[in-house]
């Protein structure tokens with residue numbers, strides 16, 4: 001009995017110390033890329049998450065769904081057990097919009113997405129603009145007003161703690177493919193995974209200094225070819241690093257620490273060197289790496 005107790009205690013301790021990470025996708029469904037069609041990308045995500053017995057939340061933009069004209073895209077995610085959340089109808093910047101338009105954007109997108117199946121009442125702010133960017137018309141009042149709108153509509157905020165510059169790496173990959181360059185995909189994947197691991201560790205450490213709680217981290221991936229190509233290996237890397245992949249449901253169930261963090265924006269502005277497009281380009285185009293060849 002004593003041994004059983006000790007085993008249980010060590011298991012509980014292990015779990016409390018582990019870092020939990022949930023995975024979200026942004027802007028689904030984006031246009032076809034140079035490497036994959038949007039449908040192929042969706043299938044690759046589903047395969048990767050099925051293989052790792054994990055679930056992600058795909059934040060869909062209504063206008064993107066209309067532009068793609070393919071109802072099977074969102075349905076493919078839903079029928080394979082993935083979550084679909086709301087990312088507004090037209091992806092506007094909240095700081096530059098009114099609260100009335102903010103509300104309309106959420107409601108109209110919910111109506112559209114509901115035609116594909118069950119949609120979660122989770123909202124991911126476009127551009128992660130929370131409404132407080134004074135330069136384009138935002139204010140603290142708008143930020144608080146938007147939270148009231150979410151509460152009124154029964155929504156939870158789909159926050160993001162780990163910044164990801166996947167879009168920059170994908171942009172360079174798309175440019176190279178369009179110029180018919182040879183891309184060493186294995187080297188590209190290795191570099192991207194190294195970057196990701198560093199960014200995740202950076203934000204785990206940073207949030208430890210900002211909150212006193214064990215929070216669930218979230219990392220947001222753009223719907224793009226790079227992520228479709230790498231997702232199975234990304235999930236493997238996260239596990240190998242000793243981090244747990246948890247359901248977005250667990251992440252969005254506790255938002256009690258969010259306002260405390262938003263008031264610490266100066267601290268969170270602290271970035272590591274590699275969260276920078278020039279730095280990423282320098283590594284991508286390093287002669288010795290030969291990722292993009294003529």
Ligand SMILES: [Zn+2]
Nearest residue numbers: 026027126127
């Ligand atoms: Zn977005």
